[in-house]
Amino acid sequence: MTELETLREAIRAELDSLWSDLNAARDAALRDRWSMRCDFLTERIKRLTALVGPTPWRDVELSLLEDGVYQRVHAELGVEAPVDMAAVAQARARLDQDRAQLR
Incomplete structure (x- = not known):
C-alpha cells in the first residue's frame, strides 16, 4: 500500500468517526438537536470530504x-x-421491529 493510499484510508476512517460523533452530538444537544459542537464536526466532515x-x-x-x-x-x-x-426506511422498520421484540 502506498503512502497516499494509507493517508486516504486514515481520512476515510476519520470521516466515519466524525459522522458517528455528529450523531452523538445531536443526541446530546438541547432543544433543536443542534449545537456549536455539531457545527464544528460538520465543518471537519466537509474539509475531509473535499479530499476523499x-x-x-x-x-x-x-x-x-x-x-x-x-x-x-x-x-x-x-x-x-x-x-x-x-x-433507509426498510432499515428503520427492521430496527423498530427488533426493538419491539425485545420488549
Whole structure:
C-alpha cells in the first residue's frame, strides 16, 4: 500500500468517526438537536470530504439520513451523494421491529 493510499484510508476512517460523533452530538444537544459542537464536526466532515469524497450513506447513522443532515452537508459542498431513502426506511422498520421484540 502506498503512502497516499494509507493517508486516504486514515481520512476515510476519520470521516466515519466524525459522522458517528455528529450523531452523538445531536443526541446530546438541547432543544433543536443542534449545537456549536455539531457545527464544528460538520465543518471537519466537509474539509475531509473535499479530499476523499463522500462517506457511503450506508456507513452513516440512520437518523442523520432520515433528518437530511447527510444530504444537506453534501449539497452545501456541491457533492453528489444520493441516498436510497427506501432502503433507509426498510432499515428503520427492521430496527423498530427488533426493538419491539425485545420488549
